[in-house]
Amino acid sequence: MKKVIxxxxxxxxxxxxxxxxxxxxxxxxxxxxxxxxxxxxxxxxVERVVSLSPEGTRVVIAFGAADKLVGVGSYxxxxxxxxxxxxxxxxxxxxxxxxxxxxxxxxxxxxxPDVILGGWSYPPEATSxxxxxxxxxxxxxxxxxxxEDTFKEIETIGKIIGKEKEAKKLIAxxxxxIAKVKEVVSQIPESEKRKxxxxxxxxxxxxxxxxxxxxxxxxxxxxxxxxxxxxxxxKGRWGAKVSTEQILDWxPDVILVHRSGSKKAPxxxxxxxxxxxxxxxxxxxxxxxxxxxxxxxxxxGWDHPRLFTEILYMAKLFYPDRFKDLDxxxxxxxxxxxxxxxxxxxxxxxxxxxYYEWE
Amino acid sequence: MQIxxxxxxxxxxxxxxxxxxxxxxxxxxxxxxxxVGIATTLGPADITILESxxxxxxxxxxxxxxxxxxxxxxxxxxRLPRVIMGMLAGFALGxxxxxxxxxxxxxxxxPYTLGISAGAGFGAALxxxxxxxxxxxxxxxxxxxxxxxxxxxxxxxxxxxHRKATPETMILAGIALMYLFNxxxxxxxxxxxxxxxTAVLFWMVGDLGKVTWxxxxxxxxxxxxxxxxxxxxSWDLNVMGAGDEVAESLGVKVEHxxxxxxxxxxxxxxxxxxxxxxxxxIGLVAPxxxxxxxxxDYRFAIxxxxxxxxxxxxxxxxxxxxxxxxxxxxIGVMTAFMGVPLFxxxxxxxxxxxF
Numbered sequence: 001m002k003k004v005i006x007x008x009x010x011x012x013x014x015x016x017x018x019x020x021x022x023x024x025x026x027x028x029x030x031x032x033x034x035x036x037x038x039x040x041x042x043x044x045x046v047e048r049v050v051s052l053s054p055e056g057t058r059v060v061i062a063f064g065a066a067d068k069l070v071g072v073g074s075y076x077x078x079x080x081x082x083x084x085x086x087x088x089x090x091x092x093x094x095x096x097x098x099x100x101x102x103x104x105x106x107x108x109x110x111x112x113p114d115v116i117l118g119g120w121s122y123p124p125e126a127t128s129x130x131x132x133x134x135x136x137x138x139x140x141x142x143x144x145x146x147x148e149d150t151f152k153e154i155e156t157i158g159k160i161i162g163k164e165k166e167a168k169k170l171i172a173x174x175x176x177x178i179a180k181v182k183e184v185v186s187q188i189p190e191s192e193k194r195k196x197x198x199x200x201x202x203x204x205x206x207x208x209x210x211x212x213x214x215x216x217x218x219x220x221x222x223x224x225x226x227x228x229x230x231x232x233x234x235k236g237r238w239g240a241k242v243s244t245e246q247i248l249d250w251x252p253d254v255i256l257v258h259r260s261g262s263k264k265a266p267x268x269x270x271x272x273x274x275x276x277x278x279x280x281x282x283x284x285x286x287x288x289x290x291x292x293x294x295x296x297x298x299x300x301g302w303d304h305p306r307l308f309t310e311i312l313y314m315a316k317l318f319y320p321d322r323f324k325d326l327d328x329x330x331x332x333x334x335x336x337x338x339x340x341x342x343x344x345x346x347x348x349x350x351x352x353x354x355y356y357e358w359e
Numbered sequence: 360m361q362i363x364x365x366x367x368x369x370x371x372x373x374x375x376x377x378x379x380x381x382x383x384x385x386x387x388x389x390x391x392x393x394x395v396g397i398a399t400t401l402g403p404a405d406i407t408i409l410e411s412x413x414x415x416x417x418x419x420x421x422x423x424x425x426x427x428x429x430x431x432x433x434x435x436x437x438r439l440p441r442v443i444m445g446m447l448a449g450f451a452l453g454x455x456x457x458x459x460x461x462x463x464x465x466x467x468x469x470p471y472t473l474g475i476s477a478g479a480g481f482g483a484a485l486x487x488x489x490x491x492x493x494x495x496x497x498x499x500x501x502x503x504x505x506x507x508x509x510x511x512x513x514x515x516x517x518x519x520x521h522r523k524a525t526p527e528t529m530i531l532a533g534i535a536l537m538y539l540f541n542x543x544x545x546x547x548x549x550x551x552x553x554x555x556x557t558a559v560l561f562w563m564v565g566d567l568g569k570v571t572w573x574x575x576x577x578x579x580x581x582x583x584x585x586x587x588x589x590x591x592x593s594w595d596l597n598v599m600g601a602g603d604e605v606a607e608s609l610g611v612k613v614e615h616x617x618x619x620x621x622x623x624x625x626x627x628x629x630x631x632x633x634x635x636x637x638x639x640x641i642g643l644v645a646p647x648x649x650x651x652x653x654x655x656d657y658r659f660a661i662x663x664x665x666x667x668x669x670x671x672x673x674x675x676x677x678x679x680x681x682x683x684x685x686x687x688x689x690i691g692v693m694t695a696f697m698g699v700p701l702f703x704x705x706x707x708x709x710x711x712x713x714f
Contacts, residue, residue: 078552099549202487202558205568205687226686241561243568245437246685248429249403260554279436279571283429300552 032159034139035152038128042137046114046161052100053119054079055301056141059154060117061088062170062304062339063163071095071111073103073119079300087342101126105133115160117141119301143302145238147178147212150302173338174308177331178216181315184322185218194318197222197252197286200297201239202269204278205247208238213307214256217314222250244280254318255286258297259353272354293317293356296349305332305339309346317356328358380659383652387666391446391673398442398677403685404433415439436571444570445673447578448631449641451586453668454661455624456642457649458589461596461657462617463526469642470628473533474511476637477540479629482507483636484544484559488551500562501574504633511536512625516618524614525603529621564689565636567676574634581630585623586665592620593657600655638691641668644698651709671698 029041049065051057052073057080060069072081072094081091095111098104100119108116108130116138118127131138141157143150151171158167196219198207209226226240257270272292281287295314296306309332316323332346350357400411410426414434417424452470459468470476482503486492494502511533518532548556595616599606603613632638645668649660671694679693 074550075552201554203561206561240686241689242685243403243437243680243687245433246403248433248437249405280432283432298554 030159032139032156034127035142035144035149035156036127036140038140040131040137040139042139042160043114044162048111048113049115049117049161050097050108050111050113050136051076051117052097052103053117053142053301054299054303055119055143055153056117056157058304058339059141059157060161062154063158063161063166064341065161065163066090068161069094070113071097071108073097073100075100075300079303083299084340084345087340087345103130105130108136109134115139117157117160143304143307145208145210145212145298145302147216150304150307151175154304170338174304174335177308177335178311181216181218181311181323184319185216185315188218188319188322193218193220194253195220195222195250195285196254196256196314196318197247197250197284198256198258198295198297199270199275200258202258203241204270204275204281205244206239206241209240210238213311213314216311217318219254219314219318222247222252244278248280248283251284253285253289253291255281255284255292256295256314256317257292259294259355260297260299291317294354296353296355305336305345306349309335313355316358320358377659380653380656380663384659384663384666387663387670391666391670394670394673394677395442395446398445398673399434399438401677401681402433402438404429406430406433411438440570440572440575441567441676442673444567444575444578444635445676446669447575447582448567448635448638449645449669449672450665451578451582451627451631451668452638452642452672453645453649453664453666454586454589455628456644456668457646457657457660457664458592458596458620458624459642460646461655462599462620463530464600465526465530466647467643468530468533469639470624470632471637471639471642472537473515473530474535474537474540475508475533475625475628476632476639477537477544478511479504479508479632480559480563480637481540481544481547482633483562484547487558487562488547488555501633505629507540508629508632509625511540512621512629516621519614519618524617529617561689562636563691565638565691567635567690568687570634578630578634581627585627588623589620589627590658590661592616593661596620596657597655636691638672638694640691640695640698641671644702645671647702648705651705 028044030044031039032042033039047068048070049060049068050071051060051069054073054076057069057072057076060066061080066088074096077091077094077096081088081094085091095107097107097111113136116130116134116136118130118138118140119142127138127140139156139160141153143153151174154167154171158164196214198211198214198221200206200208207223209221209223211221214221223240223242226242255275257272257275259269272294275281275292276287286292296303296310299306309328312326312331313328316326316328329346329350333343336345337343349355399415400406400408406429410430411434413424414426414430417426417431418435456469459470459473460466482492482505483500486500486503490499492499492503493506514536515529515532518528522528544559548559551559595606595611598609598611599613599616606613628642646660646664648667649664653659653663672690675693675697676690678697679688679690682688
C-alpha cells in the first residue's frame with residue numbers, strides 16, 4: 001500500500017514539474033491567455049508553427065507569415081490549400097498532421113514547432129493533452145462563429161506569432177468594412193427588415209439559429225427565436241433541425257442556401273431549384289418573389305474573407321435600394337486580396353458556387 | 360359423448376382465442392386511426408382542428424368545404440405525407456422484423472442486426488461524402504441506400520448457396536456485414552469534413568420530413584406487392600416454428616422458404632429505409648410486443664406486428680415534433696425512448712417463451 005502511495009506521489013510530483021516547465025514564465029516566454037481561458041507560456045520568438053484548424057491557418061497566412069507554417073491539420077489542407085490551390089501551390093507540400101480531434105503527435109514533435117495552434121473542436125482538456133504529450137505549448141484559437149471572437153482570434157494569433165501590429169491593422173480594416181454596412185442598416189426601420197431563412201449543411205430543414213452576418217446585414221434570422229443549443233450539432237451547437245411547416249409558418253422574405261464551394265459531393269447538397277420545387281415552401285414570400293440565393297457560409301469553420309464578403313453580399317441582397325452604391329464584387333475582391341494577397345478569388349468562387357451577381 | 364363434449368369445448372376455447380386476437384388487431388387499428396387524426400392537426404402553422412379536417416375533405420368534396428391555400432399546402436404537402444409515411448414505414452418495419460425473427464428463429468433478428476440498415480447507411484454515406492453512387496442528383500442518396508441495402512441481403516442469401524440456409528449461417532453473415540459496413544461508414548466519416556460527417560449522422564437517425572407523394576407512391580407499390588407474399592407464407596412460418604425437421608416432414612421446403620422470405624423482406628425494407636434513413640428498434644420491438652400479447656400464430660401476428668410498428672412510429676414522430684418544438688428530435692432516437700419502457704414492462708410480465 002505504502003508503495004502505491006509513494007509511486008502516486010512520485011508521479012504527481014513528476015507531472016507537476018513537467019507542467020511547470022511549460023507553464024512557468026521563464027525568460028523568453030510570455031503568458032498568453034487563449035480563447036478558452038487557458039494560460040499558456042509561449043516563446044517570445046515563434047518561428048515554426050503547426051496549425052491544426054483552418055481558422056488559425058487562414059489568419060497566419062493573412063499576416064503574411066505563411067513561411068512560419070511547418071505543418072497543418074487535414075482540414076486546412078482541404079479547406080484552404082485545395083480550395084485555393086492556384087494561390088498556395090506550396091500548401092500541398094506542408095506535412096498533414098491529421099485530424100483536429102486527434103492529430104499525429106509524433107509527427108508534430110518531429111516538425112519541432114515553437115507553438116501549436118489548436119482549434120474550435122477542442123475541449124480545453126484535449127489541447128492540454130496535446131501540450132502535455134508533445135511538450136510544445138498548444139493554444140486554442142477559434143472564431144466561435146461570432147465577429148467578436150473572430151477579432152479575438154486574430155488578436156490572439158497576432159500576439160503569439162509576434163504580429164501584433166498586423167493584427168491590429170487587419171481588425172481595423174475589417175471593422176471599417178462592416179461599420180459602413182452597420183451605418184446604413186441602422187437607418188432601416190424594424191418593420192422593413194427582411195426575414196431570412198438559412199438552409200445550411202446540405203439540408204433544406206437544417207438552419208443555424210445564430211448567424212451574425214445576417215444580423216449585421218440587417219436581416220432577421222427566422223430561426224432566431226429557437227433556443228440556442230436546443231437542436232444542434234457541430235461547433236458550439238448552433239443548428240436546429242426544423243420542419244418545412246415551420247419554415248412556411250415563419251414565411252421568410254429571403255431564403256439563403258449554403259454553398260461553400262467544397263469540391264466534393266456537390267450532388268448531395270441543396271440547390272435553389274430544390275427549394276423552389278419543394279411543395280411546402282411555394283407559399284413563402286421568398287419563393288413567390290424569387291428571392292432564393294446561394295450564400296458562402298462556412299467551410300471547415302469560418303473562412304475570414306468569405307465571412308466579411310458575405311456580410312456585404314447579404315446586405316445588398318436584402319436591401320438592393322439602400323446599397324445601390326455598394327459594388328459587392330469589387331469590395332469582395334479587395335477583402336480576399338487583403339487576406340490571401342491575390343486578386344480574382346471572389347470572382348472564381350462566385351462563379352463556381354453560383355452566387356448572385358449584379359450587373 | 361364426453362369426448363366430443365370436451366372437443367367442442369376446446370374448439371370453443373380456440374374460437375375465443377382467435378376472437379381475442381382479432382379484437383386486439385382491431386383495437387390497434389382504431390388507436391392508430393385516432394392517432395393519425397391527432398397527428399394531422401398538430402404543427403407550427405396556425406390551422407385549427409376543424410380546418411385541418413375540412414382541408415382533407417375538400418380534396419374529395421371540393422364544393423362543400425372552403426379552405427385556404429396555406430392550409431392545403433400544410434395538410435396535403437407537409438403533414439399527410441409525413442403521417443402516411445410513418446404508418447407505412449412502421450408497418451413494414453414491424454412485419455419484416457417479425458418474419459426475420461421467424462425464419463431465423465432468433466429474437467434479436469431485425470433489419471438492423473442483419474446489416475441491412477448498416478448497408479443502407481454506408482450507401483448514403485458514400486453519396487453524402489464522396490458524391491459517388493447509383494442514381495442522379497436528388498436520388499443519389501436514395502438510390503445508393505437502396506442498392507447497398509440489397510447488396511447486404513444478397514450477400515447473406517449468396518452465402519446460403521454454399522452453406523445450408525440455417526439460421527446460424529444467415530445471422531452470422533448478417534452480423535459480419537453489419538460490422539463491415541459500419542466500419543466503412545466510420546472510415547468515410549473520419550476523413551470527411553465536419554459538415555459532411557454530421558450529414559451522415561443525420562441520415563442515420565432517420566427523418567420522415569423528406570417524404571413527398573411521389574416517394575410515398577414508390578413505397579406503397581413495393582408494400583402492396585411484397586406484404587401479401589409474406590402473409591401467404593405465414594402457414595409455412597407457423598410450421599417452421601416447430602423445427603426444420605418437422606416442417607420438412609410436413610412438406611415445407613424450409614430452406615427455400617427462408618431465402619424467399621429473406622429476399623421479399625429485404626426489398627420491402629430497403630425501399631423504406633432508403634427514403635427515411637435508418638429507424639432502428641421498431642423492427643425489433645414490435646414483433647415481441649405482438650408475440651407477448653397474442654402469441655406467434657403468423658396469420659395474426661403479421662398484421663398485428665405491422666400495425667404495432669405503425670403505431671409506435673407515428674406516436675414517436677408526434678412526440679419528436681412536439682417535445683422541443685420547433686426543433687425536431689431525431690425519430691430514430693424517439694422510437695427507442697418510447698418503445699423501451701413499454702418493452703421492459705412486457706418482458707417483465709410475459710408468460711410464454713417463444714424461442
